[in-house]
Amino acid sequence: MGLITIDETLCKKDGICAAECPTAIIRQKDEDSYPELVPGGEQMCLGCGHCVAVCPHGALSHAEVPLDQCPAIRREDIMTRDQAVQFLRSRRSVRRFKDKAVEKEKVQHLIELARYAPTASNAQPVEWMVFTDREQIRGITENVVAWMRRVLEKDPHPANAPYMPLLVGAWDMGMDYILHQAPGLIVALAPKADANGMVDLTLALSYLELAAPSLGLGTCWAGLLQGALLSHKPLKEAMGIAENYPHHYPMMIGYPKFKYYRLPERKKPKVAWR
Numbered sequence: 662m663g664l665i666t667i668d669e670t671l672c673k674k675d676g677i678c679a680a681e682c683p684t685a686i687i688r689q690k691d692e693d694s695y696p697e698l699v700p701g702g703e704q705m706c707l708g709c710g711h712c713v714a715v716c717p718h719g720a721l722s723h724a725e726v727p728l729d730q731c732p733a734i735r736r737e738d739i740m741t742r743d744q745a746v747q748f749l750r751s752r753r754s755v756r757r758f759k760d761k762a763v764e765k766e767k768v769q770h771l772i773e774l775a776r777y778a779p780t781a782s783n784a785q786p787v788e789w790m791v792f793t794d795r796e797q798i799r800g801i802t803e804n805v806v807a808w809m810r811r812v813l814e815k816d817p818h819p820a821n822a823p824y825m826p827l828l829v830g831a832w833d834m835g836m837d838y839i840l841h842q843a844p845g846l847i848v849a850l851a852p853k854a855d856a857n858g859m860v861d862l863t864l865a866l867s868y869l870e871l872a873a874p875s876l877g878l879g880t881c882w883a884g885l886l887q888g889a890l891l892s893h894k895p896l897k898e899a900m901g902i903a904e905n906y907p908h909h910y911p912m913m914i915g916y917p918k919f920k921y922y923r924l925p926e927r928k929k930p931k932v933a934w935r
C-alpha cells in the first residue's frame with residue numbers, strides 16, 4: 662500500500678488535496694486524473710494529515726494518518742468569536758490549590774490533547790514527565806530553595822533575581838511561593854536533536870493549560886523551578902531529566918481553590934502595520 666490511498670468511488674477530482682499539501686507531494690495531472698503521490702514524495706511527507714482533513718468527500722486516506730482515525734469536525738462545537746474571547750481571556754495562572762490529588766487519567770487526557778498543538782515540521786518531539794507525589798514535589802521545591810540559598814550566599818541581593826531573598830524568607834516561614842504546594846507537576850521535554858524543541862513544548866504546554874479548566878483543573882508555569890533547572894545541573898539530574906534534553910519547562914497543576922469572576926485587562930498591543 663502506498664502512502665496515500667484514493668477511493669475512486671468517492672474522489673471528485675477537485676484537486677483540493679493537491680492544492681493543500683504543504684510540501685506539494687500530491688499532484689493531479691489533469692481534471693480527469695485522480696490525485697497521486699509525486700515520485701519520491703514519501704521522503705518529503707510531513708505526515709500532517711492535511712490531505713485527509715481537507716477532502717470534503719472522505720476519499721483520501723494516508724498510511725500514517727488513516728481516514729478512519731480522523732473523526733469528522735463538529736462545526737456546531739467550534740467556538741464563536743465571543744466564546745473565543747471568553748475562553749482565552751478567562752484562562753488564569755492558578756497558584757492556590759485545593760488539598761486534593763490530581764487524577765492520573767486527567768493528566769493523561771490533557772497530555773493527549775496537547776499532542777494536537779503545532780510542532781515544527783510536524784516533528785511531534787514533545788515528551789512528558791509527571792510528578793503527583795506530594796513529598797517528591799516538596800523535595801523538588803526544597804532543592805530550588807537550597808539552590809537559591811547558595812546563590813544568596815555569594816550575592817545577597819542578586820540584581821537579576823531581586824525576589825530571591827523574599828522567596829527564601831517566605832519558605833522559612835512555612836510559605837511556598839515557588840511551587841505553591843501544587844499537588845501535581847508536569848514537565849514537557851524535547852531532545853537536543855530537535856532545534857525547535859523549546860517552541861514546540863511551549864505550545865504543547867499552552868494547549869494543556871488551556872484545556873485544564875475543562876477538567877476543573879488549573880495550572881501555572883513554574884518559571885522559578887525552570888530557572889533553577891537551567892542554573893543548577895544536580896536538580897535536573899535529581900528530577901530525572903537527561904543531559905540530552907536541554908529543552909524543558911515545568912508546569913504546576915491542581916484543583917483551583919478559588920473561582921475568578923472578572924477578566925483582567927492587559928497592556929495594549931504594540932503593533933507595527935507595515
Ligand SMILES: Cc1cc2nc3c(=O)[nH]c(=O)nc-3n(C[C@H](O)[C@H](O)[C@H](O)COP(=O)(O)O)c2cc1C
Binds near residue numbers: 753881
Ligand atoms: C514563562 C512563564 C513563567 C512563569 N513563572 C511563574 C512562576 O514561577 N511562578 C508564578 O507564580 N507564576 C509564574 N508565571 C505566571 C505569570 O506570572 C502569569 O502568567 C502572569 O502574571 C499573568 O497572569 P495570568 O496567567 O493569570 O494571565 C509564569 C508565566 C509564564 C508564561
